[in-house]
Amino acid sequence: MMEMIVQFAIVVLAIASFFAVRYLPKKLFTSRRTNHRPSNQSRRHLAQATQLLARARSTSDRNKSEALAKTALTEAETALSLFPKDPAPYILKSLALDLLGHKRSALRSLDLALASPRVRSIQGRERVEALVRRAELKLAVNRKRRVDSAVADLEEAVRVSEGGGGGGGCGGVDARAFCVLGECYEFKGMKEEARRAFQEALKMDPECGVARRGLDRLG
Structure with missing residues (x-):
């Protein structure tokens, strides 16, 4: 009787191990990918904001520069809403605000970027x-x-x-x-x-x- 119980336990353990190896890593990967999705979306908006700021600084047309800076600000704020732990959106937001002449707001945004724990991500x-x-x-x-x-x-x-x-x-x-x-x-x-x-x-x-x-x- 005891031998049968031991054999049954071994079979159950083997089946459990099979399902763990087959399905658990996939589930963990799916969860990890989902958790990182906001960060990936945020990076796309950050890339747009960076490009827009570069164009805003390079043009001599004041109206065009202002329009580009405002759009960059919107992109930075969108990135910020998606991933508020990242200091990069705060830095880009500060640059856009400074370009628009809002220095106090630009300073507040940079203060947030350099505040703990975000500052640990800036090296x-x-x-x-x-x-x-x-x-x-x-x-x-x-x-x-x-x-x-x-x-x-x-x-x-x-x-x-x-x-x-x-x-x-x-x-x-x-x-x-x-x-x-x-x-x-x-x-x-x-x-x-x-x-x-x-x-x-x-x-x-x-x-x-x-x-x-x-x-x-x-x-």
Whole structure:
């Protein structure tokens, strides 16, 4: 009797294993594909927004540029509604809003992109660019009140680059970043720090007029 029970259990286990191997991976794959569908749709809208922004920046026709930027903004917002955990739609939305002249809204969108946990998805050069762009927006919105926060962003961008994540000149930070940092230090009365920042900018771009003018002002 016991032998029959054991044999029956073995048969049941074999049948269960067969169905598990045959059907479970397919079910898991289907579930994984469904869960990733919003992300794939979001990427298509992000690609459209990126192309539209590039066209908006390249045209000299102001009306056409504005129309393209508005359409890019719509695409970015659609991507955002599909996959709100992705920081990329917030960054593209910020770029579109900035192009349309809405700097405060552009800053808020970039703040959301760089907030936890989204910021963990932004690495290397992309993170450096986002930090530098946010610093520029902070200064444009209110230089006096936000200069310290802008400096913090720029110094973090330099640290990220020096950590090897940026790629390119100085690990990803370009002359523009050091020019903005120099202007911030100059505004705060930190002349030596400002001078060093402008000198770093000139190392990267010897033709950088902003850095040369900054050094001239500092004497």
